[in-house]
Ligand SMILES: Nc1nc2c(ncn2[C@@H]2O[C@H](COP(=O)(O)OP(=O)(O)O)[C@@H](O)[C@H]2O)c(=O)[nH]1
């Protein structure tokens with residue numbers, strides 16, 4: 001059996017429910033993944049805690065992390081930087097634990113290049129109308145920005161071929177069930193491949 005963890009990347013268009021589904025994944029008592037806390041230059045929202053929700057950084061601090069190669073990936077999103085700390089991810093995978101990233105699509109593309117063996121899951125809205133309803137319902141975006149988000153989402157949905165799985169986020173708990181089933185199947189698959197390899201060596 002492989003002793004390395006699996007890198008799970010959950011991505012998808014803005015407003016599809018990535019944050020909501022990720023929180024639901026980790027609120028299950030049997031959640032077995034380690035969540036990689038991202039770095040961001042966005043200001044903390046009410047109730048957010050540094051080192052729990054994000055590591056909150058200044059623009060200068062973040063740019064230094066980029067220069068020093070401390071980020072596995074990073075992207076700019078609505079005027080702020082977001083990025084994944086590379087050391088945490090590598091050390092946790094080496095320790096045999098699965099790491100869960102919830103990131104936007106530009107970042108997911110960068111991770112695919114560096115970790116082609118990762119498990120890439122695209123969260124899909126049930127429809128574009130429902131996506132618009134969710135973005136409007138969240139109430140964080142102006143009318144202009146909503147239009148931009150919808151245009152961006154349309155393009156992102158066309159680029160799903162780099163993902164291993166597409167999960168439709170119709171119902172949050174159902175999406176969590178599907179993600180858990182995908183990860184479990186991935187563990188069985190890698191075990192089967194390794195068992196087959198050992199079998200082959202033993203026959204020789
Ligand atoms: N590329 C990248 N995106 C991230 C990272 N952390 C969070 N994000 C994404 O950044 C976007 C904005 O997150 P946030 O400011 O918390 O607002 P939200 O829209 O309420 O989730 C979401 O799409 C997250 O998935 C990261 O480390 N890297």
Ligand SMILES: Nc1ncnc2c1ncn2[C@@H]1O[C@H](COP(=O)(O)OP(=O)(O)O)[C@@H](O)[C@H]1O
Nearest residue numbers: 014015016017018019020134138169170171172
């Ligand atoms: N399955 C779902 N059904 C209905 N509403 C949802 C569902 N998943 C998320 N939402 C809602 O959609 C909005 C956007 O979700 P959010 O998690 O902020 O998206 P993202 O992190 O992808 O930008 C939120 O108001 C959230 O409550």
